[in-house]
Amino acid sequence: xxxxxxxxxxxxxxxxxxxxxxxxxxxxxxxxxxxxxxxxxxxxxxxxxxxxxxxxxxxxxxxxxxxxxxxxxxxxxxxxxxxxxxxxxxxxxxxxxxxxxxxxxxxxxxxxxxxxxxxxxxxxxxxxxxxxxxxxxxxxxxxxxxxxxxxxxxxxxxxxxxxxxxxxxxxxxxxxxxxxxxxxxxxxxxxxxxxxxxxxxxxxxxxxxxxxxxxxxxxxxxxxxxxxxxxxxxxxxxxxxxxxxxxxxxxxxxxxxxxxxxxxxxxxxxxxxxxxxxxxxxxxxxxxxxxxxxxxxxxxxxxx
Amino acid sequence: xxxxxxxxxxxxxxxxxxxxxxxxxxxxxxxxxxxxxxxxxxxxxxxxxxxxxxxxxxxxxxxxxxxxxxxxxxxxxxxxxxxxxxxxxxxxxxxxxxxxxxxxxxxxxxxxxxxxxxxxxxxxxxxxxxxxxxxxxxxxxxxxxxxxxxxxxxxxxxxxxxxxxxxxxxxxxxxxxxxxxxxxxxxxxxxxxxxxxxxxxxxxxxxxxxxxxxxxxxxxxxxxxxxxxxxxxxxxxxxxxxxxxxxxxxxxxxxxxxxxxxxxxxxxxxxxxxxxxxxxxx
Amino acid sequence: xxxxxxxxxxxxxxxxxxxxxxxxxxxxxxxxxxxxxxxxxxxxxxxxxxxxxxxxxxxxxxxxxxxxxxxxxxxxxxxxxxxxxxxxxxxxxxxxxxxxxxxxxxxxxxxxxxxxxxxxxxxxxxxxxxxxxxxxxxxxxxxxxxxxxxxxxxxxxxxxxxxxxxxxxxxxxxxxxxxxxxxxxxxxxxxxxxxxxxxxxxxxxxxxxxxxxxxxxxxxxxxxxxxxxxxxxxxxxxxxxxxxxxxxxxxxxxxxxxxxxxxxxxxxxxxxxxxxxxxxxxxxx
Numbered sequence: 001x002x003x004x005x006x007x008x009x010x011x012x013x014x015x016x017x018x019x020x021x022x023x024x025x026x027x028x029x030x031x032x033x034x035x036x037x038x039x040x041x042x043x044x045x046x047x048x049x050x051x052x053x054x055x056x057x058x059x060x061x062x063x064x065x066x067x068x069x070x071x072x073x074x075x076x077x078x079x080x081x082x083x084x085x086x087x088x089x090x091x092x093x094x095x096x097x098x099x100x101x102x103x104x105x106x107x108x109x110x111x112x113x114x115x116x117x118x119x120x121x122x123x124x125x126x127x128x129x130x131x132x133x134x135x136x137x138x139x140x141x142x143x144x145x146x147x148x149x150x151x152x153x154x155x156x157x158x159x160x161x162x163x164x165x166x167x168x169x170x171x172x173x174x175x176x177x178x179x180x181x182x183x184x185x186x187x188x189x190x191x192x193x194x195x196x197x198x199x200x201x202x203x204x205x206x207x208x209x210x211x212x213x214x215x216x217x218x219x220x221x222x223x224x225x226x227x228x229x230x231x232x233x234x235x236x237x238x239x240x241x242x243x244x245x246x247x248x249x250x251x252x253x254x255x256x257x258x259x260x261x262x263x264x265x266x267x268x269x270x271x272x273x274x275x276x277x278x279x280x281x282x283x284x285x286x287x288x289x290x291x292x293x294x295x296x297x298x299x300x301x302x303x304x
Numbered sequence: 305x306x307x308x309x310x311x312x313x314x315x316x317x318x319x320x321x322x323x324x325x326x327x328x329x330x331x332x333x334x335x336x337x338x339x340x341x342x343x344x345x346x347x348x349x350x351x352x353x354x355x356x357x358x359x360x361x362x363x364x365x366x367x368x369x370x371x372x373x374x375x376x377x378x379x380x381x382x383x384x385x386x387x388x389x390x391x392x393x394x395x396x397x398x399x400x401x402x403x404x405x406x407x408x409x410x411x412x413x414x415x416x417x418x419x420x421x422x423x424x425x426x427x428x429x430x431x432x433x434x435x436x437x438x439x440x441x442x443x444x445x446x447x448x449x450x451x452x453x454x455x456x457x458x459x460x461x462x463x464x465x466x467x468x469x470x471x472x473x474x475x476x477x478x479x480x481x482x483x484x485x486x487x488x489x490x491x492x493x494x495x496x497x498x499x500x501x502x503x504x505x506x507x508x509x510x511x512x513x514x515x516x517x518x519x520x521x522x523x524x525x526x527x528x529x530x531x532x533x534x535x536x537x538x539x540x541x542x543x544x545x546x547x548x549x550x551x552x553x554x555x556x557x558x559x560x561x562x563x564x565x566x567x568x569x570x571x572x573x574x575x576x577x578x579x580x581x582x583x584x585x586x
Numbered sequence: 587x588x589x590x591x592x593x594x595x596x597x598x599x600x601x602x603x604x605x606x607x608x609x610x611x612x613x614x615x616x617x618x619x620x621x622x623x624x625x626x627x628x629x630x631x632x633x634x635x636x637x638x639x640x641x642x643x644x645x646x647x648x649x650x651x652x653x654x655x656x657x658x659x660x661x662x663x664x665x666x667x668x669x670x671x672x673x674x675x676x677x678x679x680x681x682x683x684x685x686x687x688x689x690x691x692x693x694x695x696x697x698x699x700x701x702x703x704x705x706x707x708x709x710x711x712x713x714x715x716x717x718x719x720x721x722x723x724x725x726x727x728x729x730x731x732x733x734x735x736x737x738x739x740x741x742x743x744x745x746x747x748x749x750x751x752x753x754x755x756x757x758x759x760x761x762x763x764x765x766x767x768x769x770x771x772x773x774x775x776x777x778x779x780x781x782x783x784x785x786x787x788x789x790x791x792x793x794x795x796x797x798x799x800x801x802x803x804x805x806x807x808x809x810x811x812x813x814x815x816x817x818x819x820x821x822x823x824x825x826x827x828x829x830x831x832x833x834x835x836x837x838x839x840x841x842x843x844x845x846x847x848x849x850x851x852x853x854x855x856x857x858x859x860x861x862x863x864x865x866x867x868x869x870x871x
Contacts, residue, residue, distance in 0.1 A: 137562065170332075231414075244761075433663075439649075525647050
């Protein structure tokens, strides 16, 4: 009589079938985990745009061009011009990058090529520590040390574009330094050795061979630093003065998209709140442009 | 000789850049710690906050709030990021999906914290209010998870990449399934790197303010549950400074934060050094 | 390591779950959320502490954000009581039609300058000209030759609203000032800048700043109570619908002699001390 009990072959087949299902389920779960970032972006974009886009469309270009921001004006239905705020964001960012890039790239070159081992072992964790300091602590330092210093030396409010530049450049230094250092390190050794072999000095090699070869990564780091600067909120909120005006000097106060949102979000209702979300969309657009540029820059490779 | 002498100026400048960076860090840290360390005491760390305008209170409730939002964010971000990293590294080839996920993580990492806070306010505080309790530790923590996720995703993926292929192939060769190989061989090898990434994410969560400002509430009361509003340390610095210029508490809180961040930086550095050494030994 | 990990994870999850489960027991019935004006906030915190002593089990949470934020919070249900230092506006009432207000005290707004400033008095119209940006130098109002640094509150602030209504007569603030987002921030800015001028609740004035006399009247408890000091407004607790439950208990406590005594000690004029001739925040000369 033929047994209907499973023999060893069938048993192992069944085991592997359940194992298969389990493996597939696990793979699916992991896929879902991976998709979470995509879902996150979707959620963020959906909610922010849902709240802000109608307003942006309705307000039209005057939102971006007008300089009058009086959201709670009881007489008009609110006046929504964020041009000074956009200008503030840009000025503050450009200045921080202008100061931070030379220092950051120089420090990166130093770390990658010049610094002896012990110095590097101190400097690298220090750069990481700089990156780890919370933005509110930077703002704290700015408010208590830098703002009074500016007020004493240069007059005015103290809370100013200049104060924002000083704090922001420090905050973007680690970004520029670490990515640039990696880029310089990634340059193939043959480039450096070839240059030295031809009699060039260390500095000549750095200047004419290494930095150009790493330029795409360096540029990417600067653009990322720019993204960090334009997106910074707390430190700017505490040191820039929050004045919705186009600054007439670097010692004048200004406002940025981020700080204005943080300042008014607590109490904004109705159209005012939608306007703030519209500002968020504008900010988001800037960031996307910068991220796209950074990607483009890092893909370019200088070939010899 | 001529070239060597011309070298001196640029080399000096480069040294200067390195030293300047170091000096900047030291100045900021020294300032905060010099003013803040004397404030720290057992009472400061465990006492209740003072009433408005009065000094001498403690920051216990803010420490608990920081731990609460960090824990919530980790609880959500850790499995998602590690799972996602495993998927990206172990399960797919260079398909468009992989590129999309990577790109999404990069974009997410670049989104300013205030925008994530705006989203968190809409989604967690308002939309999901019955679930999260409105302004609460849960809302704050879930919002923070959006910021921790891309960091730990990236570092976990890097960690998994450094596991030598031979280990995987060896494990599969003796009949283990893919998942078994991952859990018994790949993950343990990559674990220090993954944990480093999670700790970095913790550092980000602990130091975040703007998103917390919009989602966690701001109450100084000690939280009784995760659905209560609270005030993490970073928010406390901003609040005490702007609302009643209680610089003493602000310095003390900042000092505690700095020490925590420095500890995190040190631990991750040591871990990474040990890890890369071990991997080289493989 | 591999064996330890799941145990650690599970115990963490259990701990978190237990912690979070506590939420279902500490229900909303014992939790009271106040939000709003940073002028009212310190007093609300003092009242909350006293209230919690007498009502064990009650948890009163107070957060700031500004008057408009508080009204919005109570209108949307995120807070139980809104704190406002300004009367409700038309748009607020039309957006949240069920709001009810309870005046809890009268607050004077002090115009503050740095103690080094030689100016001690301003007329109401001089004050108006300074904040609208018409007068820009201290020497135009009897001080030294220096640019006036105006510090404003943010737009949602009830204190700013009070200044706009009473001092500016609904005019617009000048564009040359900076904005700080709370009472304390204004005070500390003015304390640090010899040429600054700002406005905060009289109850928050301390030795670091100097409060100006307006039209010859210095702000004191009595001058606010009898309305000779012109810049003042009611402090309000706002609820969505008639107050009930814990909110009602807290408001009753605030209006009780014990609660009013706390406010009085904080230099807020108790409702009972307000002389009969003054009723609303009417514009003065």
